[in-house]
Amino acid sequence: MAEITGAAPRVRGIRETYLAEVRAKRLANLVLGVLFAVLLVGGFVTADARNAGGFWDGLHNILDFPADVIGEAWERAHLLPGYLLKYLPSLIETLNIAAASTLIGAMAGLVMSLLVTRGLAPVGWAVGPLRRVLDILRAVPEIVIALVLIYLLGGGPVPAMIAIALHTVGALGKLFSEVNENASLKPVEGLESVGANWTQRMWLGVIPQVAPNYLSYALLRFEINIRASAILGFVGAGGIGYDLRNTMSWGQGKFDEAAAIFLLLFLTIVVVDQISSIARDRLTHGARRGEAML
């Protein structure tokens, strides 16, 4: 009996501290929420003020341009198949830029990722500096490198390819090294014990373990790179983005052709997204099944 009466005040004390903590947490959350809302609204107002046209003035015009494009495309719908065919080579160029840069970037990223994974790296002291290199490659937007290279090499697909490939090295290098960290070291040790050199250890001991994840990440990168390559075309690096800018030039818009390009770009992105999503699912799913079998 005495024990219970002694415990009651203690329980009350715990209860009060708990409630106080909850109140403090709620207050902190409220303050954070208000701060966030203020930032969001303030940011919107600032952005609105610094924009050439205001949000509320432009809002009712937002459908004008799509309506123009669709209207013009509708009027000349019979020309659309011809346009789709006409811009197919540019689309292929855009896809080639994306594919080549993903391929080159993934291969370089693979090597980089092995060099920056602790435990696998052949040169220990180089891990830190090489990671910084990857950070910088990742931080530079593709457009920066592309614009500089366009100045040096002239317009065309090569500057875009180099720019996207460099960014891909940074992005995939990091993701691959995260995958490598989870790889089992047993095969590597086994290979080392029979005298395999570093290349052989990596090629036969690590890569087979991580290849499905690598492929999955590389496919995701390919999706991203298609978009990037279209955008870089818009600033003069060839491909379908370049054609889009030409058809869209203010004043003499050829909106029916622009519509065809929009359509091509949209379909490409959706189709590649779907295919790569299925493929990635199978890759990771297959890997899971492989693990279960072990």
Next chain:
Amino acid sequence: MTDATLHTAISARFARKRLLSFALPGLVLAYLAYVFVAFDIAGLGERVSLANAATLVRDTYSYKTHVTRDNRDASVEIAIEGERKGQYAPGTAPAWVTLPEGADGDTVIDLGKGHVVTFGAEAVTYDIPGYGRIVTTPGRGGVDAELPPGPVPDWISVSKNRLAVTTDAGRLTVTRNRAEVFRYALGWELFFFTLDSPYHAMGWGELASRAMDGEAGAILSDFWTNSMWRHGDVAWALVETVLMAFLGTFGAAIIALPLGFLAAKNFAPLGALRFAARRVFDFLRGVDGLIWTIVLSRAFGPGPLTGSLAILLTDTGSFGKMFSEALENVDGKQIEGVTSTGAKPLQRYRFGVIPQITPVLLSQVLYYLESNTRSATIIGAITGGGIGLLLTQAIITQKDWEEVSYYIVLIVLMVMAMDTVSGWLRRRLITGGGA
């Protein structure tokens, strides 16, 4: 018998593996060869502009001062990078230029290493150590250049109407109407103050002491409004870019959260609605940020708002998809537990679902915040807003590569800062909030 079948099976597997290990690199090589031809990489050598590359590299770490003589009235102007905003006031000059004492004295330009150019009343002379003196008398009949005897070296190009001399000390160009000397110097010119500012030639110590005496405001304002580097505008451009990323990412997250519920199998019982929501996400993502940017800039004009909305639309699609997938993976037990205490539907969401998905969503949103800072730079370059616009402008004008390198450094720092901030927030909010 079984051994034999096993043997054939294994052999077949090995054969397949061997084929694959040769075919795969072969395919990659074939594709790269195709790209090599399709992109005309072999012809790249001719298209590379080495002169452009040299200017670019030199310009990033040095600047040039132009000393220009108008041959018709023999007046001399001195301007950094040949720009109006870098012009020396009449009667003032850098230490290596000696202005004439009287009305028709000589202007002597010391290019260093013994190279001296003299703008006389009639003649322009250039003394080159180890070579001799070049005298030109520009007039109506041409530049009338007299070179030392012997063959003309390849760093001098001379014709009737034009003389150009390029040495490692500088460069002299004489035409009928003007004579111009470039002198190169290391560094970024006028980075802190322009020539018209009283603080231009001061050292750090004096600046600091003046700032103490109450001139800090004036000093800052001279720096901020520096017409050569436009620090104020650049700072605003950076803010605009970060703003685009911030508004776009969080706006998209706020819109995508309720839509994510509509698209999640376990929360939206109505199949048609779920299908519609998913198609909306696919559409928003499929119409790329590039197209959204173009469409929106037609309605709102260039600026940060257009960029924000373009990011917002694209990411609403990405977030909607990710959120609905995260919602489909929530643990039903927590919701049951909350329900068992008699919670109403809204409370069930608030206490049963939201705490489960918050870490996942936040980490994705914060990851996008960093990546969108890069997108905002790119969108800015297309629609005209933020640091992307400044960068494209600086590259298109093709004269101030030190500005280009300045902007690139700023962009890299900005993206890395956003990466750090978002990483810090992710750790704070997710591990701190979850524990």
